[in-house]
Amino acid sequence: VRRPEAWLFPGDRAGQPITRDAVGQACAKARDLSRLPKPVTPHSLRHAFAVHLLETGADVRTIQLLLGHRSLATTAHYLRIATNKVCATSSPFELLPRPAPTPLPPAKPQYF
Incomplete structure (x- = not known):
């Protein structure tokens, strides 16, 4: 309904938003400072955000909706490596009642 006057992420130039290149450079700088072995990109941060949501119980x-897919x-493909959640999910068969164990017959007496 109403457009804000200031950008949520302002850029170097007055009245302009931050650029994609500036965001990528900030990610690269953060990676270098933290000495992480893997690349850090805006996409990898977005992916990690989604996977962490899934692993903490958020539904797909x-x-x-949060990712805007x-x-x-598309979302399911995006989260294909979130295997911890899949492996931790109970099978519906585990919810079925289990029969009571049958008692073992008494042991035969042993003679010396």
């Missing part, structure tokens, strides 16, 4: 639909399939 909520993650889809039109298709749920």
Whole structure:
């Protein structure tokens, strides 16, 4: 309805937002300062954000909305490496009642 007068992430030039290149350079600088072995990019931060949400119990639909994906399939593909959540999920078969264990017959007496 109303456009804010100031950018949420202002750039170096007055009245302009931060550029994609500036964000990438900030990620590269943070990587160098932290001595991380893997690349740090805006996309890797976005991916990590989504995976951490999934691993802490957020449902895929909520993650889809937060990431702005039109298709749920895009979000599911995006989170394909979040295997901890998948491995920790109980099978529906584990929810079925289990029969009571049958008692073992008494042991035969042993003679010396």
